Amino acid sequence: MDEGGRINKGWVRKSAGRVLGFFFFLGRRAKKTRVFVLISLLPVLQATIIKTSELSGRAPAGEGLAIFSNFLMIFYLQFFLVILTLFYGTSVASEETEGRTLPFLQTRPLSKPGIVLGKYTAYCLLTSLIILASLLASFLILAGERLGSPAAWEIFLRSAAVLVLGILCYTAFFTFLGVLLKRSLFVGLIFGFGWESVISFFPGSTQRFSIVHYLKSLLPAAPRGRFSFLMFRLEPTRPALALLALVLITAFFLGLAGLLFRWKEYLAED
């Protein structure tokens, strides 16, 4: 029994499970999800254009995998991933307070950290589905002639894994921001597109104060060629350490978000 002083893990798990089901359903039905799905088709469209040009001889052949690993991954890793996780992550708390639907959750037998965990999981699932579906389609188009090669699939699977880790980590951070701040979206934009971009220009260990650094450290080595922008100025961390860092960042910010949500009072913006 949660008596206000202690958090009961059982309640957190049960609550998270119930909330996950409801909000995954809600998220799928939302109009904005459909718009994000449309946006996720842009790299597929780009991949199609590139492949068509390649087949018609207007672009150099055989570079599909390199284009996938670098160019398209820029779109996914440094733009689409951040946009989706920023929106959904901050929505965990903000959409309930701004939409004034929080009483429906607060007056049910749900643990508050469980609500945060449930919504977080639902939105991570949703964004993973959107991004991975698009990634797979782009990969199949661009690396069509190398689908029989295990190396190609390794690149895809590692890229997919990195994106999923990115989803988990960024969503946790933005969930924390959404619980903490009223103007979380604006701060999130500054972080996601300001800090995360600028930090790569800093030497030494400064890069380690960003999430994207660890994600890039886990990316498969890009095929050599003219497309190596993604790894620009990267001083990678060892993969095992990078993975650990991401897991710790995720757990830390998610835990903090749950605690803060439990402790805070949300007053309706009347």
Place this chain on the structure above:
Amino acid sequence: MATIREQGYSHWDGRLIERKRPWWPVTTMGIRLIFRKKNFRLLFAMSFVPAVVYLVGIYVSERVEDFKFMVRGSAQLLKIDPGFFKSYFTLDPLLFMMVMLMVFACAGLVADDLRHNALQLYFARPLRKMDYILGKAAVIAFFILLLTLIPGLVLFIFKLVFAGSFALFRSYPWLPLSVIGDSLLLTVFFVSYTLLLSALSRNRRYVMVMIFAVYLGTDIAFGIMSGIFKSPYFALLSIKANLQQTGAVLFGQRPPHAFPAVLSFGVILAFCLVAAWVLLRRVRGVEVIK
């Protein structure tokens, strides 16, 4: 004898007259609400940093000897010509600041009204659809013009003042028109862009994300495609590139991308027309529920 005036509330006894500009209260209220946000004032102040930097540049250009030690290799900064003005108007940070202002201040202009069913309240008054749209557009125009037209003209005037002569004006008499022209182009574009996205959703947070995402995403798409195909025409995909292309032409400079600038004008015009069409459909007093 002194008149004793009644100090209670009383109805207005005068004749109600029709306003010449019915949209004006919509604009003034919109601007006032935006300035009430605490953090907005800081962002707004920061958006003038490029203008201040350029103003300092103009000052330095008249005192080159004093600042020679600082401006080694920065000769470009010191040459005050249409290229100088073009570089201000097409500056990446300035365009970025304009987008951030739209994100922070103007995302909810229509979205909030849709969310709270306020359109019925607007149209229950002697206000037409065009008045409503004009009123909201004027809010955005206010901020964009403050960052473009006003600094542009101030830079021009200060150059004349610091130089103590009309040399700049005599050399480039069309320069003020270019300043006005590009300011208007940026204003019309950002009005269309912001109002379009704001009218497409009731969720202000979602609109904020989309304003930023579409601007940045189109640029990334351009970067990817031009990196692969090495074709300048992919710049037509990018909002930023199109604005820079048209800005260069309006200041009589060589466009940054090697394709006819008229195409960029076409893209911007088409976008504005689509935005106007969508706005006229979305803004209405009654909601159609499907």
Place this chain on the structure above:
Amino acid sequence: MTAVLEARHLSKWYGNVLGLSDVSLALEPGITGLLGPNGAGKSTFMKLLTGQMKPNLGQALVRGERIWNNIPLFRDIGFCPEADAFYEEISGWEFLTGLVRLHGIGWREAEERAERTLGIVELLADKDRRIRGYSRGMRQRLKFAQAIAHDPGIIILDEPLSGLDPLGKRKVIRLIRDYGREGRTVLVSSHVLPEIEAMTSRVVLIHQGKIFAEGDIPFIRDLIEKHPHQISILCDRPRDLAARFIGEECVLHMSFGPEGRSLLIETFKRDIVFGRLPGILLETGIRVEEITSPDDNLQAVFDYLVGK
């Protein structure tokens, strides 16, 4: 009988604004009406009792336990918020089944309960429509439905009748009375006395964050009846009208409005004045433009009671 809902020296500030001031109250099974004008602190009190806010001082208890972050207690609580807010993009059916499932109730049972509850609130025919397309009254009924669907023993309703038509109000009032008879604990808030009167005889009066009276309806009515009422009559000959009323015992005080065009009567017996008025008008041929009661609102009553 042990109190089901209890407030012990409950106080709540919003920054410097005092929302609730040292409120102590014990509510037993049955229906209790919480009556107060807008801004009195009704919603604040309900939010504290339902654990949505934490008190600055004092305790909010449900079945003897503090409600804040006490999850098991919420199994037995149903809350109908005042705000008109929903997850707009889903249907009423999806909304209700989803919320019932959040109680840990299985799919089939949740659907059965949702169907039963939507039938009670007469939303079955529109259950598959998106909530965005619901009228004000339908939304209010849906809000009420989500508060009762899981069969709670404690039901807290914040202005449940707002937005309902007279027939809808009657049905909800009847439901609430049934719940009271079943022994559930129901707390209903309103700023309309007749609505509370129709539901229960037990009333708590709240004003400016303080409970200043609790008792049954006759007790409140007595207080109110001692409060003089004002009737303003705008007519062509107010002085002639005044002359006819001056002899009536029920008239406490009379005065003339600005420019002498209206007569303001103060009386303890409003019904008698209204009963006499048509006859007087017929006899005298006085033409009446407007009749209003300037103080006919709960705020005026409360001001009077607080002043007492």
